[in-house]
Amino acid sequence: MREESQRAQVSLPAVEAAVGVLFVVAVAAAFAFGSPAGGVPREAQLDAYASDAATVLANESPQHGDSTRLAEVAASEAAFEREADALERRVDRILPDNLLFRVETPHGTVGYARPSTVPTGVATVPTGSGTVTIWVWYA
């Protein structure tokens, strides 16, 4: 009996209070982080960047043949091999410095590996020989 009385005993209300506080904090966190931030949504801005880059490239004159620059890279394997570096430099020049990009053509891709965890903007351009897709995301 005497030993039992020496035993420390966690107060039950304290345990209940801890659990209660945890619940309340969880709800508060939902309000703190879950509410949408104001302003221009990131995705909308990224989509605008992607479609701007696509429009600029789609209206640009080609390096050699075909009607536009994108039609030229999408045209054939050989044309893609020849133009890939120039296209990558050009997209890099067009986009602001804080953006990374990936351009996919029917014959290959240029740019960086696309991460799955960050918001991305996307634009597609139809060309005579297939679709060219441009992804951009914040570096």
Place this chain on the structure above:
Amino acid sequence: MTESRGQANLPALAVALLLVGASVGVAVALAGGAFATADTDPRDARLASSLAERLVAADGPLAVRANVLSGAEVASASDDLCPGETDCRIRLDGETIAARGDPSRGETMRRIVLVADTEWRTIDPGLPGEDAVTLPRRTANATVHLDPPAGTRVTTVRANDRVVLHDPDGLDGRYDLSLSRYDTVTLAVDANRDLGAETLSVDYRVETTTKAILRVTVDA
């Protein structure tokens, strides 16, 4: 037994209630703040993105083509570009081209544009033999000056075998041609006899584009 064990439950209950009460208070304050700042009708962002969209559209007030702004139009842009009575500022690579009020608390939309500056150049081909002149690639507009010597009739001008000017009685004077932007154009001249060196000169438009970021800030 009860005296030796120490009954901690009552003060513990008080502390626990205090803790829960305090955290509920904090949570309600947070939620209130979130509701107060939440913008269910983001006018600034909507206005900024639609104004930016209009400026880069092919038929926008400053545009030459989609996403290409005319350097001359940009230089002479007026503050009327801002819609309605809103405070807004339109900047092109850090240089303000139109502004009204102080929209520093507003929302900003960024677009990628090219700024095109055009100048006219003249080629005077001298027509060495074959009566044809190739324009530099991707020339979209050209003005042809024809001044044939007396007795010579220039009947047809072709651009890449497409007839662009034709007059059986003879062409003489200044003609504006609209050419394809997607082809390199060779102009060929048909005449009833050999043309002199002074007969043909072509003015054509050269466009140089530079990349820029268009920033539209609106505070409605």
